[in-house]
Amino acid sequence: MKAMVVEKFGAPLVLRDMPEPQLRGPYDVIVKIHACGVCHTDLHAAHGDWPVKPKLPLIPGHEGVGVVEKVGELVTHLQVGDRVGVPWLHSACGLCDPCLSGWETLCAHQHMTGYSVDGSYAEKVVADGRFVGKIPDALDFAAVSPHFCAGVTTYKAVKVGGAAPDKVVLISGLGGLGHMALQYAKVAGATTIGVDVQEHSLDLAKKLGADEVINAASQDVGKTAQKLGGVDIVIATAVSAKAFRASFDALKPGGKLVIVGLPPEELPIPVFELVLQGKSVIGSIVGTRKDLEETLDLAARGLVKCNYAVEPLEAVNDIFGRMQAGKIEGRMVLQIS
Numbered sequence: 001m002k003a004m005v006v007e008k009f010g011a012p013l014v015l016r017d018m019p020e021p022q023l024r025g026p027y028d029v030i031v032k033i034h035a036c037g038v039c040h041t042d043l044h045a046a047h048g049d050w051p052v053k054p055k056l057p058l059i060p061g062h063e064g065v066g067v068v069e070k071v072g073e074l075v076t077h078l079q080v081g082d083r084v085g086v087p088w089l090h091s092a093c094g095l096c097d098p099c100l101s102g103w104e105t106l107c108a109h110q111h112m113t114g115y116s117v118d119g120s121y122a123e124k125v126v127a128d129g130r131f132v133g134k135i136p137d138a139l140d141f142a143a144v145s146p147h148f149c150a151g152v153t154t155y156k157a158v159k160v161g162g163a164a165p166d167k168v169v170l171i172s173g174l175g176g177l178g179h180m181a182l183q184y185a186k187v188a189g190a191t192t193i194g195v196d197v198q199e200h201s202l203d204l205a206k207k208l209g210a211d212e213v214i215n216a217a218s219q220d221v222g223k224t225a226q227k228l229g230g231v232d233i234v235i236a237t238a239v240s241a242k243a244f245r246a247s248f249d250a251l252k253p254g255g256k257l258v259i260v261g262l263p264p265e266e267l268p269i270p271v272f273e274l275v276l277q278g279k280s281v282i283g284s285i286v287g288t289r290k291d292l293e294e295t296l297d298l299a300a301r302g303l304v305k306c307n308y309a310v311e312p313l314e315a316v317n318d319i320f321g322r323m324q325a326g327k328i329e330g331r332m333v334l335q336i337s
């Protein structure tokens with residue numbers, strides 16, 4: 001089968017004819033992939049940027065969506081022909097404290113799709129059937145693909161932050177993740193402020209119904225947000241130390257900074273303000289199977305849409321280049337079959 005493969009960290013991905021994946025256990029499924037979104041994490045995986053390195057060679061991709069082609073002997077909830085997506089959380093142990101308390105995303109024994117196991121920049125992928133998400137009929141493959149990472153990740157962050165009609169939510173960074181976070185905050189009934197350095201991203205936020213927008217390149221985000229009364233929750237997707245600090249300064253006393261982006265440097269958080277103003281800094285990683293089900297339901301009801309464009313599988317190196325240059329608006333989705 002055709003796949004785009006990372007053979008060496010930092011080198012371009014290579015188009016290869018790879019062996020077709022096989023069922024490894026009784027709960028596995030083989031999925032014929034139709035589309036897969038390109039996440040910033042895939043770029044970090046391809047560069048080996050993070051302390052825990054991915055496998056090599058690696059087929060990245062954790063927004064793969066397609067049709068079940070084969071099921072293991074103990075799979076009863078899926079059938080050949082079902083439409084599913086294969087998210088970042090490939091599998092978890094099901095037995096540890098996080099797994100038992102509905103936080104399988106924190107399982108220390110998890111596998112990550114397109115990182116510790118091969119992902120969906122390929123014509124087929126093997127998945128643990130217990131961790132795939134069923135795609136509602138109303139949604140086509142390319143449109144639903146980004147909901148499997150960008151969607152569920154920001155949905156979870158908005159949920160963790162406690163967005164509600166009486167809260168003000170600031171979204172820092174309005175790219176692939178941020179423009180979806182903004183919509184989830186609106187669905188929760190919150191007042192929303194969009195922050196970015198690109199005018200086209202701020203225009204998109206306005207179109208999506210942001211109550212206010214702040215251009216971080218020309219305005220002081222902390223001071224401007226405080227003039228507006230301060231914010232209860234920040235969803236931080238922008239990954240610069242400056243953006244984190246500005247987000248922190250925008251918070252009201254008791255406010256929460258929920259971080260989903262991973263910056264290359266340490267966080268510049270002033271401890272006096274953290275303590276004396278009772279602010280919280282919270283990390284949030286993807287979402288559980290329950291969160292994914294809720295995310296897909298919101299998508300099926302047309303309440304949250306991803307702004308995306310489709311390109312062929314082979315375009316991924318070019319897409320990575322544009323991603324690094326900050327030239328992508330919304331999400332790029334690879335059309336695979």
Ligand SMILES: [Zn+2]
Nearest residue numbers: 039041149150
């Ligand atoms: Zn992702």
Ligand SMILES: [Zn+2]
Nearest residue numbers: 093096099107
């Ligand atoms: Zn576990």
